[in-house]
Amino acid sequence: MSTTTPVKPTAPPNTTAALTPVMVRLKLSLLRNGLRQSAGRRAAYIASMVFSLLFAALQLLGLLLLRGHEHAATVVVLLTAVLALGWAVMPLFFPSGDETLDPTRLVMLPLRAKPLVGALLAASLVGIGPLFTLCLVLGSVIAVAHGAAAVVVGVFAGVLTILVCVALARAVAAANTRLLTSRKGRDLAVLSGLIIAVGAQVVNFGAQRLGRAGGLEPLEPYADVVRWIPPASSIAAVDSAGDGAYPVALAQLALSALALGALLWWWQRSLTRLMTMPDGSTLAAAEQSADKERSTGLSRLLPAGRTGTAMERTLRYVWRDPKTKAAWVTSLAIGLIVPVFNALQGTGSVYFACFAAGMLGTQMYNQFGQDTSAFWMVAMTISSPRDAYLELRARALALLVVTLPYAALVTLLTTGMIGDWGALPETFGLSFALLGAMLATGAWASASYAYSIPQEGHKNVAPGQAGLAWISIFGGMLAAAVICAPLLALTIWMHLSGAHDWLWLLLPIGTAYGWLVTLGGLRLAAPRTANRLPEILAAVSKG
Amino acid sequence: MDEAVRVEGLWKRFGEQIAVSGIDLVLPAGKFIGLVGPNGAGKTTTLSMVTGLLRPDQGSVHVVGHDVWRDPAEVKARIGVLPEGLRLFERLSGRELLEYTGRLRGLPGEEVDKRATQLLDVLDLAGSQHKLVVDYSTGMRKKIGLASALLHNPEVLFLDEPFEGVDPVSAQTIRVVLERYTASGATVVFSSHVMELVESLCDWVAVMAAGRIRAQGTLEEVRGDATSLQDAFLELVGAGGLQDGSSLDWLGGGAR
Numbered sequence: 005m006s007t008t009t010p011v012k013p014t015a016p017p018n019t020t021a022a023l024t025p026v027m028v029r030l031k032l033s034l035l036r037n038g039l040r041q042s043a044g045r046r047a048a049y050i051a052s053m054v055f056s057l058l059f060a061a062l063q064l065l066g067l068l069l070l071r072g073h074e075h076a077a078t079v080v081v082l083l084t085a086v087l088a089l090g091w092a093v094m095p096l097f098f099p100s101g102d103e104t105l106d107p108t109r110l111v112m113l114p115l116r117a118k119p120l121v122g123a124l125l126a127a128s129l130v131g132i133g134p135l136f137t138l139c140l141v142l143g144s145v146i147a148v149a150h151g152a153a154a155v156v157v158g159v160f161a162g163v164l165t166i167l168v169c170v171a172l173a174r175a176v177a178a179a180n181t182r183l184l185t186s187r188k189g190r191d192l193a194v195l196s197g198l199i200i201a202v203g204a205q206v207v208n209f210g211a212q213r214l215g216r217a218g219g220l221e222p223l224e225p226y227a228d229v230v231r232w233i234p235p236a237s238s239i240a241a242v243d244s245a246g247d248g249a250y251p252v253a254l255a256q257l258a259l260s261a262l263a264l265g266a267l268l269w270w271w272q273r274s275l276t277r278l279m280t281m282p283d284g285s286t287l288a289a290a291e292q293s294a295d296k297e298r299s300t301g302l303s304r305l306l307p308a309g310r311t312g313t314a315m316e317r318t319l320r321y322v323w324r325d326p327k328t329k330a331a332w333v334t335s336l337a338i339g340l341i342v343p344v345f346n347a348l349q350g351t352g353s354v355y356f357a358c359f360a361a362g363m364l365g366t367q368m369y370n371q372f373g374q375d376t377s378a379f380w381m382v383a384m385t386i387s388s389p390r391d392a393y394l395e396l397r398a399r400a401l402a403l404l405v406v407t408l409p410y411a412a413l414v415t416l417l418t419t420g421m422i423g424d425w426g427a428l429p430e431t432f433g434l435s436f437a438l439l440g441a442m443l444a445t446g447a448w449a450s451a452s453y454a455y456s457i458p459q460e461g462h463k464n465v466a467p468g469q470a471g472l473a474w475i476s477i478f479g480g481m482l483a484a485a486v487i488c489a490p491l492l493a494l495t496i497w498m499h500l501s502g503a504h505d506w507l508w509l510l511l512p513i514g515t516a517y518g519w520l521v522t523l524g525g526l527r528l529a530a531p532r533t534a535n536r537l538p539e540i541l542a543a544v545s546k547g
Numbered sequence: 548m549d550e551a552v553r554v555e556g557l558w559k560r561f562g563e564q565i566a567v568s569g570i571d572l573v574l575p576a577g578k579f580i581g582l583v584g585p586n587g588a589g590k591t592t593t594l595s596m597v598t599g600l601l602r603p604d605q606g607s608v609h610v611v612g613h614d615v616w617r618d619p620a621e622v623k624a625r626i627g628v629l630p631e632g633l634r635l636f637e638r639l640s641g642r643e644l645l646e647y648t649g650r651l652r653g654l655p656g657e658e659v660d661k662r663a664t665q666l667l668d669v670l671d672l673a674g675s676q677h678k679l680v681v682d683y684s685t686g687m688r689k690k691i692g693l694a695s696a697l698l699h700n701p702e703v704l705f706l707d708e709p710f711e712g713v714d715p716v717s718a719q720t721i722r723v724v725l726e727r728y729t730a731s732g733a734t735v736v737f738s739s740h741v742m743e744l745v746e747s748l749c750d751w752v753a754v755m756a757a758g759r760i761r762a763q764g765t766l767e768e769v770r771g772d773a774t775s776l777q778d779a780f781l782e783l784v785g786a787g788g789l790q791d792g793s794s795l796d797w798l799g800g801g802a803r
Contacts, residue, residue: 187681313650317636324638324679377633380600381695384628385651387620538602545633 020122023115027127035131056132060139067143075220077243078227080144084165084236087140091133091169095177110279117276121268128170141165144239150246157245157253161238164260168235171264175271181278191326198330202337209345232256234263310391314382314398319405321374327457327464328374332367332406339363340414347421354427360414361435364407365442365484369476371399371450373457377545383537393530396447400522403443411435430495430507433514437491440518441484444525449480451533456546466546491517549576550612551703551734552597557606559592566592568758569606574736574751576611576703579729581745582738583780584755590738591631593755594707597736598628611702624652627696629689631707631738637681641672641691644680648695659698666694671720686717693721697728704728706737710744722748742777752776756784 038049067083070076110120128134144165145158183189214222231240238260244253306312321328339360346352372379386392415435419428453476456466465473491514498507533540554572558565567589574580584590595601597608599615599622607614613621636644642663649659667673670690675683680691689709696704704725710718725748729735739745745752746766753763761783762769766776773779 308656309653310651313647317639317647320643321636321638375636378636380628380630380633381636381648382651383600384598384623385648385653387623538600541600 020119020126023119023123024126027123028130031127031130053132056136060136064139064143067140067147070147075223076147077231077240078220078223080147080243081227081231081236081240082223083140084144084239085230085233087137088169088172088235091137091173092176094133095173095180115279117272117279120275121272124174125167125171125268128174129166134166134170137166137169138162141239145242148239148243148246153248153250153253154242154246157257158242160257161242161260164238164257164264165235168238168260168264168267171267171271175267175274178271178274178278181274195326195330195333198334201334202341205337205341205345209341209348212349232259234260310385310394311398311401314395315402315405318399318402322402322406325374327459331374331464335363335367336410339410340417343414343418344421347418352418352422354415354419354422354424354431355434357411357415357418357431358435358438361407361411361439362442362481362484364403364410365439365446366477366481367403367407368400368443368446369449369480370453370455370457370473371396371446372454372540373450373544375544376457376459377541379541379544383541386534386537389531389534392451392533393526396450396526396529396533400443400447400526404439407439411439426507429511430514433510433512434488434491434495435514436518437488437514437521438484438518440521440525441487442480443522444487444528445480445483447525447529448483448532449476451529451536451540452476453479454540454543456544469543469546472543487521550574551576551578551580551610552736553609554593554597555607557593557596557608558604559589559596559601560604565758567596567603570755570758570760572753572760572763574734574753576734577729577732578734578751579725579749580734580736580751580753581749582736582753582755583740583742583745583776584738585740585784588755589758590755591707594705594736594738595630598626598630598705599623600628600630600633624699625702627699627701627704629692629696629704629706629709631711635680635688635692635695638679640677640679641683641687641694642667642676644691645695645698649698652699654699662698663694666697669720669724670694671717684714685712686714689713690717690721693724697724701733703734703736706735708739709737710739710741742775742780746770746776754780754783 039046067080070079073079141162145162149155149158180189183192214220230236231243237256241253241256241260244250244256306315322332323329339362342359343352343356346356372382375382382395386395412432412435415428415431419425419431453472455469455472455476457464458466491510494513495507495510498504498510550573552572552574554570557567557570557572559567570589570593572593582590582593592601596603597610597615599619602616607616609615610622611625613625615622636647639647645663645666646656646659649663650656654662664673667676670693672687672690672694675687680688683691689712693706693709696706706725709721713721725735725737750766751764752766752769754761754769770776770779773782
C-alpha cells in the first residue's frame with residue numbers, strides 16, 4: 005500500500021496581488037457558466053449581452069457626434085451622474101445579479117478584508133456592466149477632450165469614473181447585505197418595482213418638458229452642480245482642462261479620487277463587519293423589543309367596538325404590509341400625477357381630479373384578499389349580516405380617512421393650477437359620487453369575487469385567479485361608471501341647458517348620492533359576506 | 548355525559564379526492580380530547596368543518612348543542628380556534644393582535660388589555676409583545692395564536708397541531724396552560740400525529756385514517772390490550788411494522 009503524504013494547506017493568499025487572479029478567474033467562470041444553461045435561457049443571456057453592447061456602441065457613437073456641440077459638457081456630466089446613480093441602486097434592486105457581489109459567500113474563507121477589497125474591485129471590472137460603462141465613459145471623454153492637457157486628464161478621469169462606479173455598487177451592496185437578506189429587505193424588494201414605475205412617470209414628464217423647451221439650456225443649472233459631484237466631477241475635469249482652467253480640473257479630479265478612497269474605506273469596513281459578526285437572522289432572533297410602540301394614540305381617536313378596531317387594523321396594514329402599502333402608494337401617486345401633470349402641461353381639465361377618487365376607490369376592491377388567509381380571524385367573529393356590515397363599513401371608513409382629504413386636496417390643487425375655480429363645486433360633487441360608487445361596488449366585489457394576493461414577489465393575483473381578479477376590478481369599475489351615469493348626465497345637461505348658476509348644486513347632490521350609494525352597496529354586500537365566509541376564506545388562502 | 552361536539556354523517560370531497568367520508572363523532576365536554584391520525588387522514592379538514600371555516604358537502608355539526616351552520620352566532624362566541632396552515636395578522640405586534648382579536652370578539656377594551664397582559668406573561672411572550680408577529684418563531688406564533696384563541700374564555704377550544712414545530716420549552720408552556728384550562732371544566736380538542744403526546748395529555752381519543760374514524764372513546768378503551776397508543780394506532784390504521792430482514796439488510800454495521 006502506498007502512503008500519500010497529506011496535503012498541507014498552504015497559507016491563504018492574503019495579498020491583493022495573490023488574490024486578484026483568483027477572484028478574476030472566479031468572475032470569468034461565473035460569466036462563462038451563464039452560457040451553460042438551457043437553450044432558451046442561453047439565448048436570452050446572449051441576446052441581453054448583444055443588446056447591451058449594441059446599446060453601448062450606439063451611445064458611444066452618439067457621444068462622438070456630440071463632440072463640439074455647445075452643450076456637450078452638460079450632457080456628458082449629467083450622463084455620468086445618472087450612470088453612477090444606476091450603479092448605486094442596481095445592487096438594491098437586483099441583489100442576485102452578481103454572485104461575487106454577495107460578500108456573505110466569502111465569509112467562510114480565511115481572508116482579510118483589505119486584500120479582498122482590492123481583488124474584488126479588480127474582479128468587478130470584468131463583465132458586461134463595466135464594459136458598457138467603459139463605452140460610455142470613453143465616449144464622454146472624447147466628446148469633451150479638447151487639447152493635449154485635456155486628453156491626459158481624460159485618461160485619468162476615465163479610469164477614475166469606472167472605478168468609482170464599480171466601488172460604489174460594491175460598497176452599497178456590502179453595506180446593505182444585512183438589510184437585503186432580512187425581512188425588511190424583502191419588504192423593500194416588493195416596493196422597488198413601484199419606485200421604478202413612479203420614477204419612470206417623472207422621467208417621462210421631464211423628458212416631455214425638455215422636448216417642449218426645445219433645447220438643453222434648462223439642464224445647465226443642474227449640470228453646474230453635478231460637475232462637482234464625483235464621479236461626474238472627473239469628466240467635468242476633462243472639460244475644465246480643455247478650457248485651460250487647470251486648477252479647477254485638478255480639484256475636480258481630486259474630488260473623484262477622494263470619493264474613490266472613501267468608498268473603498270467604507271466597503272472594507274462593511275466587509276470586516278460582515279465577516280466578523282453574526283448574520284441577520286441570528287441578530288433578529290436575539291434582538292429584544294427596542295421600539296416601545298404603544299398602541300394607544302390611534303385607537304383613542306377611533307370609535308369603539310368593531311368599527312374602531314377594524315379601522316385601526318386596516319390603517320396599520322396600509323403602513324406596515326408591503327403589498328398593501330405598494331398598492332396604496334401607487335394609487336396615491338397616480339391619483340396625483342395624472343391630474344396635476346396634465347394641468348402642468350396645459351392639457352388638463354378640472355374633471356381629471358376625479359382620478360384621485362377613482363384610483364383610491366380601487367383599494368376597496370378585494371378587501372379580504374388583502375387580509376390573506378388571516379381572514380379566518382375575521383370570519384370567526386362574523387356570525388350575522390350585521391357583523392359583516394360593521395366590518396365592511398369600518399374598512400370603508402378607514403379608506404375614507406385617507407381618501408376624502410386626499411381627493412379634496414388633489415381637486416383643489418388641480419383647480420388652482422387650471423384656475424377654473426367656478427368648476428370646483430361640481431368637481432367635488434362628481435369626485436364624491438365616484439368615490440361612493442367605487443366603495444359600493446368594491447364592497448360587493450370583495451364579497452363576491454375575492455382572490456388571493458401572493459405575499460412574495462411582484463404578482464398581485466395568485467395563479468389561476470386572474471379571471472376572478474379581472475371580473476372584480478373591471479366589472480366593478482364598469483358598474484361604478486354606470487352608477488355614476490345619472491349624475492354625469494345631470495352635469496352635462498346643466499352645462500348644455502345653460503343652468504350655470506345652479507351648477508354648485510352638484511356638490512350637495514353628488515355628496516349625498518355618493519353617501520347613499522355607499523350605504524346601499526354595504527347593505528347589499530353584508531349578507532353576501534356573512535353567507536360566503538368559508539368560500540371567501542378558501543379564495544383568499546391560495547397565496 | 549354532556550356533549551361538547553356532535554358530528555353526524557360529515558362529508559367533504561376536493562375534486563376526485565374524498566377528504567372526509569361520512570364520519571360520526573361524539574366528543575364529551577370537560578375532557579382533553581386528542582384527534583390522532585397520519586398526515587392526510589382528514590384531521591385538518593374535519594376541524595375546519597367543525598369550526599365553521601370550511602363548508603361540508605353533507606352532514607351536520609353541533610357544538611355545545613348549537614348547529615354550527617344554522618346558528619353561527621351561538622357557536623362562534625363559545626369556541627376558540629387555532630388553525631394550522633392559515634396566517635395570523637402578522638403585521639401586528641403580539642399585543643396588538645390580542646387587542647384586535649379581543650375587541651372584535653366584543654370584549655370591553657380594559658378587560659382585553661388585562662387578559663392580554665396576563666396571557667402574554669403566562670405564555671412567556673411579554674418580552675416580545677411589541678415585536679411584529681411576522682418576526683416571531685414558530686413556537687412564538689403558536690403561543691400567540693393560542694392566546695388569541697383563549698382571550699374570550701371559550702367553552703371549547705379547537706387546536707390543529709398545536710405542538711408542530713414547537714420547541715420543548717414552548718411546548719411545556721402550552722401544555723401547562725391547556726391543563727389548567729381543562730381542569731376548570733372546559734373542553735380541548737386537538738389534533739396531532741405524535742402518539743406519545745396524545746397518550747400523556749388526553750383522556751379521550753378519536754383515531755382517524757383515510758377520512759374515516761377508526762376508533763373513539765377513552766384512552767383506555769382505544770388502547771385496549773396494546774402496550775401503547777402507538778401500537779394500538781398502528782394496528783387500527785393497518786400499518787404493520789417493517790418485515791424483518793427482507794429489505795435494507797445492508798444498512799448498519801458489518802460488511803460495507
